[in-house]
Amino acid sequence: MWFSKTQEEVLQELQVNSANGLTIEEAKSRLEQHGANKLKGKPKKSIISLFFAQLKDMLIYVLLGAAVVTLIIGEYIDAIIILSVVVLNALIGVIQENKAEKAIEALQQMTTPRSLVRRDGEVKEILSEDIIPGDIIILDAGRYIPADLRLLETANLQIEESALTGESVPSDKDANALHEDPKTPIGDMSNMAFMSTLVTYGRGEGVAVETAMGTEMGKIAKILDADTKEMTPLQKKLEELGKILSYIAIGICVLIFIIGIFQKRDLFEMSLIAISLAVAAIPEGLPAIVAIVLALGVTRMSKINAIVKKLPAVETLGSVNIICSDKTGTLTQNKMTVVKHFTVSPLHNEPPVELIKTLVLCSDATFEHGQGTGDPTEVALVAFGEQNNLTKRSLDAEYNRVSENPFDSDRKLMSTLNKTRTGYRVHTKGAIDQLLKISTSAIVEGEVVPLTEELKQQYLRAAEEMSDEALRVLGAAYKDTDRLITSDEMEQDLTVLGFVGMIDPPRLEVKDSISEAKLAGIMPIMITGDHRNTAVAIAKELGIAHSIEQSMTGAEIDDLSDEAFSHKINDIRVFARVSPEHKVKIVKAYKAQGNIVSMTGDGVNDAPSLKIANIGVAMGITGTDVAKGASDMILTDDNFTTIVHAIREGRNIYINIRKAVIFLLSCNLGEVVAILTSILFFWPVPLLATHILWVNLVTDTLPAIALGVDPGEKGVMNEKPRDPKESFFAKGAGLRAILGGILIGALTLVAFYLGLNEHGYSLVSKDIPEGVMTYARTMAFVVLAASQLFYSLTMRSSTKSIFQVGLFSNKFLLGAILLGLVLQFAVITIPFLASAFKVHNLNLADWGLVILLALIPLTVNEIIKLFIRITRRKESA
Structure with missing residues (x-):
């Protein structure tokens, strides 16, 4: 606590004379002892290690498993497609991670190149990295501080410390001041100067008391360098889903073999059936679709001035229920x-x-x-x-x-x-x-x-x-x-x-944005290094707080135990006079209560809390490189309002991803129902593994991506933030997925039966000719693909009809359905494709029949939604 000691005590402790400074020999010795005055970071990971780190994901394992399956059954093109998706996902992850970890480098660049020091009684200009504890540093206007200094002399000295404190006004310095309180905030340490801050007025001298990682800037670097990676709610759900699907796939394979043994079926035949079912249980395109939907969301958000650096951050925005915002430059204009x-x-x-x-x-x-x-x-x-x-x-x-x-x-x-x-x-x-x-x-x-x-x-x-x-x-x-x-x-x-x-006045548009955030169930919190009265005045004007009792200072935080602080934090809306460590403590306390926290800021002092938050948001214009490097998202217009728009976008993206996931699972369940039912009843298998792979990778994928870019729901910001623990299958989504899957599977079997019956055979017939089997499987194949394509229309809303939502409001989905039908028709009618997929062209009557069957799941779901709307109207009447 150098700020509590007199100049004489500091000089004595550091064994240096201020008039002469260190000797050349002593400087060399101390440089060997303390090391260079540079901020350090962890060794960089190699590109290869980053690449393989991207593969440590359950759904990626599932994809790789699907690739192995396709290789086993000899479908090499499908295997190449799946592996390409895996590699592409990994490469995108490497690029994103490489860009994201720039915070330490930016901090290193902020250390100044040269400084004036007194050594052997002479003033010399040396490299800042050669500064060591005990060096006497000469300060004048326009010069950056090279290390943390205890000031020895000051003449009208003012230092701009906004990078550390967030204050827009330079701090007056007084070398003769003493601060005996060990909890004195950085902004009140008038007898100290800190690394990378700027002298704006006057002159002075100081002795270097801390260098490199021992400085306040070094403490920030340590926090930034800590491994604080945490999975987003979506990543957690997808990992959980991946595990469940993989267990289901393994379970199905085991079940099929057990059934095959009891039914005394051919072992090779059972292996092919087991592979088919395993493929049916795994939505191969899911990780790719989620990545594509997030990437498209990132593109849309860039158009509203929000640059997202990490894809999962888009979805995290939708869960945010607390926005912790720095005051200076974020809520205010950063100009007196x-x-x-x-x-x-x-x-x-x-x-x-x-x-x-x-x-x-x-x-x-x-x-x-x-x-x-x-x-x-x-x-x-x-x-x-x-x-x-x-x-x-x-x-x-x-x-x-x-x-x-x-x-x-x-x-x-x-x-x-x-x-x-x-x-x-x-x-x-x-x-x-x-x-x-x-x-x-x-x-x-x-x-x-x-x-x-x-x-x-x-x-x-x-x-x-x-x-x-x-x-x-x-x-x-x-x-x-x-x-x-x-x-x-x-x-x-x-x-x-x-x-x-x-x-420093508030931004004109921020007040309305804060009102919108509150209506959406999001609590805005101001965290600043500025004085309490100033912070509370701005907070009152913006509608963040209504009284000074809703504020707390950094010193008051230090006086509370973690338990007491966690209890008190829910009543506070403004945190003033806080250090970077306090900001981290505040964000951690909110997160510990299960909140999804967004932290907004622009200074170096904001960087640790930006990194520790669920989503860190940096200012693009006024933000430092350090803040940008530590963040997940950058606002190119420095506008708090953009955060609220981004949250709206994030909520809609999550809803769309949920639609896509439920749709894909309904489709895959349909495939499992069709094959598993046929095996349990000793019927012929209605679909081949190649049919299932085609549907999963082509005809399912296009509508799923189109659902992922569905236009946003208008009332999404009138609802409370989504509970991050809420299941994908909450609010009846799971039940609808099961019902849809059963309908699709049952109708696929109906089509298969009708195809056999047309040629005089039934599901229990023996020795069915290959041609008849091919024709029946073709009808099942077309119904499976077409019913899933049509079913995607009804997935756009859980309560509104396709006409209320707007039949033409998602042209991508209509295009995906049309393209899917064209591709399906091509597979059936083009000879070499029909031969590869072991299918047969249908006559006109059968085309009409399969289209009619394919429309049934859509129709049933629309009827269910009608009953839901009628019930809700009665309840509200």
């Missing part, structure tokens, strides 16, 4: 803005011209074409002048500055002496209480009057009201003189003009 002014005048609506002139002339910032340079507070003042047609450039040209008294943190004032037509005018800005001490008069209703005690109280009350609104108050005063005066004379007998209140 003058929002109020006060002068003792009845014309408060008129622009206070003289007040603005003084504030602009007594500033060193610039603001042109919407862009400013310099101290953020001064930029806000110059921008205020620009808004009132009092530009910095024109005022400087008219009133030339001839002298100045720079800002000093003790005086809390800055003054300039400017030439006027009749002489000179002093312009002073600073803390209102300090201005009142050195002023003797004030402007009241355009007249100069004595500054009475009553008038002073009026100024102080108005300033306090602004402060209560979390505004930063800055006063202005002036004095006319007919001669050049000294710096000390400048700040005497001034005339008070008034003051302005400024704040």
Whole structure:
């Protein structure tokens, strides 16, 4: 705790003399002991290891099993298709993971290349990576801090620490300050300077107390480097589903062999049947379809300014019920803005011209074409002048500055002496209480009057009201003189003009987005390094919180046990004055209660919590490379509203994936029902393994992908977030899948029976000719494929009819059904394909029959939905 020790104690502990610095020999020795001042990361994984890591998934094992099956039965083309899907999925995963793990590299790039140090009594410029504990570092404006420093000397030193604290205003530093509280937040450590922060004003000296991974930036790097990968709800469900399907496939194979032994069937025949059933139980295209649907979702989201780096993050968005957001730059505009002014005048609506002139002339910032340079507070003042047609450039040209008294943190004032037509005018800005001490008069209703005690109280009350609104108050005063005066004379007998209140204002569109999020059952939480009053004021304006009791500081978090904090957290909406470690603790506490947490931010200080959250969202414009590297999603417009749009998209994508999965399982169940029933009753098998593979990989896949891009349901944001533990088969979906599967399987057997019956045979006939069997299997094959294609239409909604949803609202699905029917017709009619699949062309009457049978599952499901709608209307009446 270097911040609690005096300069002398620190120098003594580090065994260094500030006047001379370390010797060359001592520096070499310490460099060997402590190592280079560089942030470290875990060794990079090779591309090969990344590739094989992508294959560690149960559904991938299922796919590989299907490939083995197709090789066994000699269908090499299908095997190549399946293996291609596996390789493609793995390659996509490698590319995504390679892009995602850039956070440590970005942190390493933030360390500065060269620094000024004092060694052997001389000031030298050395590589920042050669800095070691005990080095005396020289600081001046525009220079980055190379390590964590205990400041030894400061002269008006200000350091911009937003990367660590989230504060948009530079921090004043005081080398003589002491902070005895061990829980002092980083933003309040006025006697310390931290690696990778920027000196914006003044000068100073400090001794390096921590380097490399020991710095505050190093602590962030350690958190980012920790292995925090966690499966998304969808990944968990798919892995669970994959295991179930694989167990079912194995169970079916065992069952078939047992039945075959009892029925005294041919062992080779039973092997082919077992393979057919195993293939029927496994939806080979499922992993590929889910990946394609997510990828298409990513493309759609990029059009609404949300770039998703990791495919599963799209689905995770749909489950989000807490959005933890950084304040500065995310909920606010990340630029100080003058929002109020006060002068003792009845014309408060008129622009206070003289007040603005003084504030602009007594500033060193610039603001042109919407862009400013310099101290953020001064930029806000110059921008205020620009808004009132009092530009910095024109005022400087008219009133030339001839002298100045720079800002000093003790005086809390800055003054300039400017030439006027009749002489000179002093312009002073600073803390209102300090201005009142050195002023003797004030402007009241355009007249100069004595500054009475009553008038002073009026100024102080108005300033306090602004402060209560979390505004930063800055006063202005002036004095006319007919001669050049000294710096000390400048700040005497001034005339008070008034003051302005400024704040980093909230983004205009965020309030509506927060209201929409709340309606959708999502709780917005503000987490910031800024002061409590400022944070709560912004939170109140945006509708995040309604009282200061709903806020908590980092120091208060430290005072609570994990159990007490977990209990208290549900009542808090604003966390202020927090460190990166606090942000991680907050996100973890929410996750421990079963919440799906999105964390939004742009600074280095946000990166650890972005990585630990279920979904980390970084700002694309103002966000640091570190934040972007640690995130799952990047907002290209830095707009909080985009998160809400992305959540809506995520919810719809999950619903669509669920539709596709239920559809595929219904279809596969139909295949299992058809084959297993025929075996149990000692009937001929109605389908070959090649038929099942064709349906699973071609005619099922196209509608499943089309369901995956179904237009979103309009009321999706009027519902609460989905429970991540909710099963795929909740809300009757499982029952509908079973019913659909039984219908498809039964109708496939009906078609098979009709095909045999047409030629004078039945399901129990012996010695059925090969030609008759081929014809009957063709009818079963067509009904199986066509019924699944038509059934996809009814899967678009669990309650609305296909006409309520809009028959033509998903043109991709209509196209998929039409293409599927064309492909099925081609397989039946093109001779070499018919020969390969062992099928036969049907006559016109049979085509009509199979189409009629194929429409039955669709019709039955639509009737069920009608009864559901009628029942709900009665209940609500």
